[in-house]
Amino acid sequence: MLDSLPHTLFFQSKNQPRRWKHYTYDLRFSGSSMKNLESRDYFVNASRLDVSNSQIETINDEAWRSLQRIDWVDLSGNRLTTLPRFLQTENITFRSIALHGNPLSCECDQSWLPAWLKSLGTSLRQPISVRCHSPDWLNQKVTLSLTSDDFCQDPEKERVSHTLEVRLHIYGLC
Numbered sequence: 522m523l524d525s526l527p528h529t530l531f532f533q534s535k536n537q538p539r540r541w542k543h544y545t546y547d548l549r550f551s552g553s554s555m556k557n558l559e560s561r562d563y564f565v566n567a568s569r570l571d572v573s574n575s576q577i578e579t580i581n582d583e584a585w586r587s588l589q590r591i592d593w594v595d596l597s598g599n600r601l602t603t604l605p606r607f608l609q610t611e612n613i614t615f616r617s618i619a620l621h622g623n624p625l626s627c628e629c630d631q632s633w634l635p636a637w638l639k640s641l642g643t644s645l646r647q648p649i650s651v652r653c654h655s656p657d658w659l660n661q662k663v664t665l666s667l668t669s670d671d672f673c674q675d676p677e678k679e680r681v682s683h684t685l686e687v688r689l690h691i692y693g694l695c
């Protein structure tokens with residue numbers, strides 16, 4: 522089973538000269554056991570990259586920047602928990618990207634995520650399937666339906682704090 526992308530691609534053709542810059546690659550590595558996705562030179566000529574249902578936990582920054590040049594990117598069904606903030610700050614967009622099926626963290630440091638996902642519009646495949654995995658109060662919530670405040674407010678802590686304030690007020694301690 523493939524545990525990382527090959528550094529180079531080799532093609533053999535009997536009748537055609539090797540004009541690599543004129544080829545586009547349809548790269549399919551779905552179901553691999555790779556844990557990290559790193560940029561490769563051949564991404565420049567890729568029209569499609571499918572690494573769905575693999576075990577990818579991290580994607581390095583250079584790879585994220587390279588991926589935006591690929592027409593169709595499928596990262597669904599992996600183990601991505603966070604996405605880098607520069608996707609939003611550098612206005613990284615995609616022609617087509619699938620992120621569903623990843624155990625995304627919706628902690629406060631990822632509060633920018635709904636706005637960025639919305640900015641992708643129709644480029645984001647299966648948007649209602651992009652769901653939070655953590656924290657518990659946001660587990661299985663559709664990420665696009667949340668606000669940045671939802672990421673930073675634990676309703677249980679808010680309820681306890683409110684209850685404490687009411688009790689203090691009742692007893693005249695505030």
